[in-house]
Amino acid sequence: MSRRISLRRLSLGCAIALSLSASAGAQEGEDHAAHHGAGMPAGGGMSAPASSGSSDMAKMMNPMMDRMINGEGENEHGHESRRQPPREVGLAWLRDQLDIDQAAPGHADHWFGISPSHLLLMLFLGLVSATLIALQIFRLRRIGAIAGGVATAKVPAKPEPKAAPPATRVAPAPAPVADSAGLAPSNAAAPAGASLRKPKSWAGQLRVVQIVRETPSVLTFRLADPTADRLPFDFLPGQFLQVEVEPEAGKTARRSYTIASSPTQRAYVELTVKREEQGVVSRYLHDKVVADDLLKVSGPFGAFTFTGTDAQSIVLIAGGVGITPMMSVLRYLTDTAWKGDIFFFYGARSTEEFVFRDELERLERRFPNLHVVAAMQRAPGTVWM
Structure with a gap:
């Protein structure tokens, strides 16, 4: 590459030398003509054309020299671009088209090409993700502990036969x-x-x-x-x-x-x-x-059953005649003197359609762990529970 550039410079120098030699020869001819002017015809028929030809040659050579110099500069710029990586050449062209000044060397990115602001953002997101994962693990462990406590609940001890309440109803x-x-x-x-x-x-x-x-x-x-x-x-x-x-x-x-x-x-x-x-x-x-x-x-x-071994407390919810399975559970738990809390929620259209009302009132008075909440849609002039 350097040898090619040297040859081009040498050819350029030779062209310049030839042009200068031609100009000097023309000037010498003019001087010679002036010295022997006596032998020339009057009016200087030969000196005028020679002077005019030299001037025209100089005018033609000057633009050519300028073009050769500019071309050599562009050639040098092209070779300089070829010596750079394609990425740098592309970025330089893009910055030139967008009028973007090249960043100063002191502002170069660090840490594997990542800016400090990006590093801080990544650190923050990592902390948030770790916190969410820790909360999820804690929640799953808590659920497992609760489920394990329910599964290992002891069966309530059954009372003596004489301690069970009578099951007769009026x-x-x-x-x-x-x-x-x-x-x-x-x-x-x-x-x-x-x-x-x-x-x-x-x-x-x-x-x-x-x-x-x-x-x-x-x-x-x-x-x-x-x-x-x-x-x-x-x-x-x-x-x-x-x-x-x-x-x-x-x-x-x-x-x-x-x-x-x-x-x-x-x-x-x-x-x-x-x-x-x-x-x-x-x-x-x-x-x-x-x-x-x-x-x-x-x-x-049916598999919808409850015998008191599945949990330490129970919530029963029923409406209308749907109270029947809940009454079977409630009667069994009270007959066996189950120690857990029993929450009974019942709804009916009116107190007249309140199924097992008398028995529920009696059981609630007898068993302090039984809590009955009843709601009636229409009950004018009546009070219950």
Whole structure:
């Protein structure tokens, strides 16, 4: 590269020398003509053209020399650009087009080409991310500790048989009753583990031994084994039975009803049913079934159960006749003198349709760990709870 530049400079020098030599020769010719002017024709016919030719040659050579010098400078600039990295050449061109001054060497970026402001921003974001991760880990550990505490909760000890409250209820309104001798409610709790193991399904006939009117539209049917003084199956609080009836000759209908009684009562099971105008089975039970009738029953079914071993306290929420599974749970917990807090929230349209109102008032007075909150939509002139 340097040899090529030297040759170009040498050629440029030679051209300049030749032009100067030509100019000197022209000047020497003029001097010679002036010296021998006597021998020349008058009027200087030869000296004038020579002088004019030299002047024209000088005028032509000067622009050519300027162009050669400028071209050499541009050539030098091009070679200088080729010796620079392409990135620097591109940035230099962009700065030239945008009129951006090149940054001073003292303001160069540090720390792997990252500015201090970017480093501070990255540090701040890293601290925020670490804090969020720590909070999430703490929350998961707290949830695990709570879940572990619930899973390892001890089973409340069952009371002595004499400490259990009586399970008899006083019906708020008279109803057709067919009591059977020897079927009075038993206050004794079930044998250890009998009501806590998973029940087996059963199908057969049960006798209607008693019908209790809870509200104007709700009846409770107490069913018992017609051949024994004990139920032929076990169940858990919250399970249901399927009842099959024949409302018309040759036509059967099946409906499922939640058990409202406690598993501690071994002699009977109770189903609380609300009469619905469009309900085939509920209308049949209310209008046709009387005490001492036989009903086809199968079950128990359902996994919505609570026996007191799942938590140290419980919240029960029900409305209308949906109170039946909650009453089974509540009766079982009170029969076994469960030590945990029981919060019972119930809603009905009016106090007239408040199912199990008398029993709930009695249980709340008897058990300080039971807290009942009732809400009525229409209750003019009445007070409850």
